Amino acid sequence: MLSEAQDLLSALDFTTTDHETYSFASSDTPKCDLDVEQLEVAATAGDLEAVKSLTDKIKRSRGAQRATLPSGSALMFAVDCGRKDVVEYLLSEGLTVHTTHVKVATINRDTAVLELLFTHGWDVxxxxxxxxxxxxxxxxxxxxxxxxxxxxxxxxxxxxxxxxxxxxxxxxxxxxxxxxxxxxxxxxxxxxxxxxxxxxxxxxxxxxxxxxxxxxxxxxPVCKLMYEDEPWWFESQKFFGLGTPLHDAAASGDLDAVRFLMANGSDPSIKDSLGKLAIEKAHKHGHDSVVLFLRSRSDQSTSSPTAEPHL
Incomplete structure (x- = not known):
């Protein structure tokens, strides 16, 4: 089972493998595809001799180009199940290391398989x-x-x-x-x-x-917008409301973090990429305690009245 951290990473495309990607759903599966399915089963079980036999059969069969996926469905199953011998053999047969193989082996904490993937050309x-x-x-x-x-x-x-x-x-x-x-x-x-x-x-x-x-x-920095120093990415994502860390803390209602950031130089008068202040982000999400704190700090400051939001 994936940890909470890995679940959260999945939201950023740190995803594990969806094995259904490698399934053949049709009842009229061509023989070469049936051979691939059998190869996947053998790879999952770690049956090296069966893997060798089926690989040779697929290589000699017609339509072998279609039967062998670019990154190797059998290789994916072998990696996920930690079948080191099968992984090593399939790599020696020319199957390509893919990002998903590396990702799954890392999540599985399988350094033996990772070492094979790196040895066969993957840059760490x-x-x-x-x-x-x-x-x-x-x-x-x-x-x-x-x-x-x-x-x-x-x-x-x-x-x-x-x-x-x-x-x-x-x-x-x-x-x-x-x-x-x-x-x-x-x-x-x-x-x-x-x-x-x-x-x-x-x-x-x-x-x-x-x-x-x-x-x-x-x-x-605590007073820069996210990706502010990355012009291309800033322009491509500014419509999401890129802000400073203070904007993030205010939007999530994290009063402790807001206090910390203000004590360490954050500027509440900075607007995000949509022109919103941190206090406005807090107000939008219903974080009244953050709004009250930022308003009290604004009242104590010498900022011009035009910098204050109308809430």
Missing amino acids: NTPIEWCVPPALAFAVEDSALVDWFLANGADPNARCLLDTTPLSAAVEFASLPTIQRLLDQGGSVACGQLMHYALRRKSNDRLQIMEYLLQQPSPP
């Missing part, structure tokens, strides 16, 4: 998807697995097209010692939108994590 720092960073992001809840990835060249700062890194996942899901370990191994608080991800922590130590990040040399 390749993003899982365009919006999902490399596989280290899936390992952050397991300190031993993090150490294994680091020993095999994983970069805590390796990003996808978005400014999201394994360290982004760590500040949302990992323990403080793991975050410290990643920073000690070259992790940078200057990338990965870390304050935004730290705010998403479900554990009660989110303020401790944010404080730790702000204590680092060149700490992450």
Whole structure:
């Protein structure tokens, strides 16, 4: 069963494999496809001799190009079931390593299979998807697995097209010692939108994590909009209302985080990409305690009246 963290990661396309993708539903399945189904069953069971026999049969049969999926359905099942011998054989037959194989092996904490995937050409720092960073992001809840990835060249700062890194996942899901370990191994608080991800922590130590990040040399900004330094992505996502960490905390009703951010230099007069203030985000979501706090701070400030929202 996936942990809560993995469920949440799935919302960012950190998804596990849907085995139905590799099923053949028609009752009129061609013989070559039946051979593939049998190969999948053998791979799942770890029956190496049957896998070899069926692979040879498929290679010699007509329509073999259709029977063998580009990344190998049988390989997917073998990876998911931890059938190392079958994985090694299918890779030797030329099947291609796919992001899903790496993702599932990481979630399964199967370093033996991961080592085979990396040996057969997968770069440990390749993003899982365009919006999902490399596989280290899936390992952050397991300190031993993090150490294994680091020993095999994983970069805590390796990003996808978005400014999201394994360290982004760590500040949302990992323990403080793991975050410290990643920073000690070259992790940078200057990338990965870390304050935004730290705010998403479900554990009660989110303020401790944010404080730790702000204590680092060149700490992450608290007064910049998300993706503000990534012009292309900012323009493509600004319609979602990209804000500062204070906007995020206000929108979620996290009064403790709002207090913390204000005490550490957040500016409540900054508007998000839709022109909304943090206090307006809190009001929209019905977080009265946050509204009252931000209003009291606004009353104490010397901001011009035009900066104040009409709530």
